Amino acid sequence: MVATDPVDVRLLSLVAEMGRAAVHDIAARLGMDPREVASRLVALSASGLPLLVGVECDPNRLRAALAARPQPGAYAPPAGYPQPYPTPAPGGFAPGVPSGAYSVPSGPYPPPPPSNPVPAQTGPPSNPFPQPMSTWGPPQTASWARGDQPPQDLTVPTARSGPANGARTGTVGATLLTEGLEGERLAIQLVEVVDPADYLFTAAGYRLQDGERSVVVHTELTNRGGVPFQSLPDLYLVLVTPDGRTIAKAPVSLSSRPPHRIGVAPGETAGGHTVYVVPESTVISSVRWSPRPDDQSRTLNWTIES
Incomplete structure (x- = not known):
């Protein structure tokens, strides 16, 4: 496989010149986003080129960062819906349920809450939510909007606009x-x-x-x-x-x-x-x-x- 994309050609030429380098160093030399460089290198490596993309870390600091991460909260089903039954563990028994005590109830499930039709809205909402920001496209580039639409300003408005001082x-x-x-x-x-x-x-x-x-x-x-x-x-x-x-x-x-x-x-x-x-x-x-x-x-x- 031979790269035909001009950016891939420049990327591979620099890698061939350096022999071995970190992704952020390659990105800095080419003036590119390191995430784009990493994705391109992985794609080129998978295409059959003699290229190996690796990763290196400090094991102790990485383990400490993982240990300090916040624990995700338990999921609580909304009121009015049946509680989920325990999932059987390997061997056919649910965790915490004694042998022979696990069975699927034969009674009907509680009925879901009535689905009332949403009344048609005749006026503007009292508390409209802002439109979510689109994140389609490579980060840190100007192509955040779709190609068939004009670019939109995705800057979150703040109380202070413009630079921190008046002179630019x-x-x-x-x-x-x-x-x-x-x-x-x-x-x-x-x-x-x-x-x-x-x-x-x-x-x-x-x-x-x-x-x-x-x-x-x-x-x-x-x-x-x-x-x-x-x-x-x-x-x-x-x-x-x-x-x-x-x-x-x-x-x-x-x-x-x-x-x-x-x-x-x-x-x-x-x-x-x-x-x-x-x-x-x-x-x-x-x-x-x-x-x-x-x-x-x-x-x-x-x-x-x-």
Whole structure:
């Protein structure tokens, strides 16, 4: 079996280059969600490729986490319905029932409560429930709506809308405040923009085509709240041209400029470098960060002064 999907090809090429790596490390290098990387690797492994997907853990800590999990409550049937009879254990006897005492009652079951027809509602409900959020589609992407319907804003409304402060724009070096999709309080600083960064790109063993140049952007994300930020900090960090065109990051990382890692715990600051490959004549006017491409309320912009 030979992979034909371009994403699978890039994924397998990186795995072949690394030989052995953790799923989250592969996802960070490719700028992908680790859950998508894991599902693709499992599917490719099942297709017959010489690929083994494994898992590793700390046994003691894992056992402790399992022991501390909350116990599920017992199920109580609603009033008016018969209590379930004990299920026979292997050997034909129910647990806790002495031998010879187990029998199926011959009497009729109690009748269920009458099913009265629901009266037709003539007006709006007094306490309408909000529509449930759709979770169809890969997590942390913009494709949460069905393909035959326009995307819907699934952000849960809160008393405070927009970022934690009024300013969402700045210049290189500025720290801007915003919120994540789960209510995380974030402070993001655009530390540096290296343009061109061809010497860094080629020093890492990569080769640029004729008419191309590389750009490296250094950002730092601080989690100022109590909710963990569980995404890749530069997942949707893009370059913007004067005509509004956006340029996504390249699926490469530089040894001299470490990439971002997934997740930032409350109170911590994580930095990383994002690499872009652009046409040599392209002008970069700004850098844009957003938790997802279709969310404008939390978007941050840094203007690059020429």
